[in-house]
Amino acid sequence: MLVERIWAANDLRNFHYLIACSQTGEALVVDPLDARLCLEAARAHGFTITQILNTHEHLDHTAGNADVVAATGAKVLAHAGAAGRIGGVDRGLARGDIVKVGRTVELETLDTPGHTRSHVCLLAHGDAPALFCGDTLFNAGAGNCHGGGDPGLLYETFVDQLARLPDATRVYPGHEYMARNLAFTLDREPGNTAAAQALAGARAHKPETARITTLGEEKRFNTFLRLANPEIIARLRDRFPEIGENPDARTVFVKLRELRNSW
Ligand SMILES: [Zn+2]
Ligand SMILES: [Zn+2]
DSSP states (O other), rough: OEEEEEOOOSOBBBBEEEEEEETTTEEEESOSSSSSHHHHHHHHHHHHHEEEEEEESOOGGGTTTHHHHHHOOOEEEEETTHHHHHOSSSSSETTTTTTETTEEEEEEEEEEESSSSSSSSEHHHHHHHHEEEEEETTTEEEEEOOTTTHHHHHHHHHHHTTSOOOTOOOEEEEBBOOHHHHHHHHHOTTTHHHHHHHHHHHHSGGGGGGOOHHHHHHHHHOOGGGOOOOOOHHHHHHOOOOOSSOOOHHHHHHHHHHHHTTT
């Protein structure tokens, strides 16, 4: 499996991805916003785009569909529950569906609600597992729930699905928010040395060369994967005394998400 990350260089800091078969050069583009950039990248690498995957219906993940389809004839794939809002979807996806790219790439569909009600992540298994996670999991952060989502559902997606993937899983999110999210981690957990080191590294990179994290790293510096951490809970209690001495993980997650909304 070949993966090319394409930086959109926009205010929303979007990433697009090309996932290609090393044997046939067929490629799937994830969340095209800037169609021209996606088409140019495919051409530069000798890839033929045959499929588009929208992780969810927000326009910054779908606006390039029409131009990519016009240029390539690609089929559009999306969560079956989001297909009506996106329009032009050729294949509605459900949990467990397999998306094939060329001869060598197989991606498993995860149904991952929270940022929106109908959101999919694609998971590549094998020696180099990889997760294309849209606006669900970010580097050192979690997606917001302003545009039709629900923080309780996002919590369940994190705990029941994402946190259980192998630590070696590479994380390919829909936006570049690493430094900002790490600063939030340090605000919540000032003693987190992994976050401090990662923040120095993030600030030394331009977004287009931001490093790709693994889930194992995320567990060390992503507040939303550290719900049992005593420092995080103690500082959260300073802010929300009503959570008591032993808040459950769902309460910790939802309160962290609430804090992050205005941080
Ligand atoms: Zn979104
Ligand atoms: Zn987005």
